[in-house]
Amino acid sequence: MTCAGAAAARSLWRLRAGNQRPLSACGRRIGVRFRSSGTTLDGISRAAVDRIIRVDHAGEYGANRIYAGQMAVLGRTSVGPVIQKMWDQEKDHLKKFNELMVAFRVRPTVLLPFWNVVGFALGAGTALLGKEGAMACTVAVEESIAHHYNNQIRTLVEEDPAKYGELLQVIRKFRDEELEHHDLGLEHDAERVGPAFPCACRLRAKVSGPRKVNLNMAARGKKGARSL
Ligand SMILES: [Fe+2]
Ligand SMILES: [Fe+2]
Secondary structure, eight states: OOHHHHHHHHHHHHTTTTSSSOSSSSSHHTOBBHHHHBTTTTOHHHHHHHHHHHHHHHHHHHHHHHHHHHHHHHSTTTTTTHHHHHHHHHHHHHHHHHHHHHHHHHOOOOOOOHHHHHHHHHHHHHHOHHHHHHHHHHEEEEEEEHHHHHHHHHHHHHHHHTTTHHHHHHHHHHHHHHHHHHHHHHHHHTTTOOOOHHHHHHHHHHHHHHHHHHHHHHHHHHHHHOOO
């Protein structure tokens, strides 16, 4: 097994009901993980975990592309380091969900190539409105994703917090960091979009909409992508 495979398998094992036994035969354990009923041997819902990992991976992927677009325009300005700091955290978020996708054998959304382009265009486009436009975009996106993470946390806690211990820990950590990004956006004049940028005044409403559509489509995977 490769190092990446072993790391992913360790992530999987840690997610399972707090079992502290060492992972001595990772591959075999993953192989017997799911019953045909769609639940794991530990009773974890395959469908719920699939949905959460797929949608969160898509969301983090999109966030990375947005920050990439913003950095392409504003990277050498005074807010460059602020955007870079947020982007670095988004890279960590995406890396974690990449690992979880491997561990749980979850398919990514088929819309990744589309969001690759749209995310970058959204980031660069709002950055072209100036620092305030970029930060307004950040506030809208981060508010939306934090709200989404909160819904997932509620779902998992209602289901069984002990079963989903590490997944909850991951989502809570990322939710807190998204809220930090949201606050950073406000601290850097997200709400000071002036009359010269009328489009930016309505960014929160406009950005939140497509982002929610993105998350919903990603959650449904191929089937959802076709139906929308
Ligand atoms: Fe993130
Ligand atoms: Fe973020």
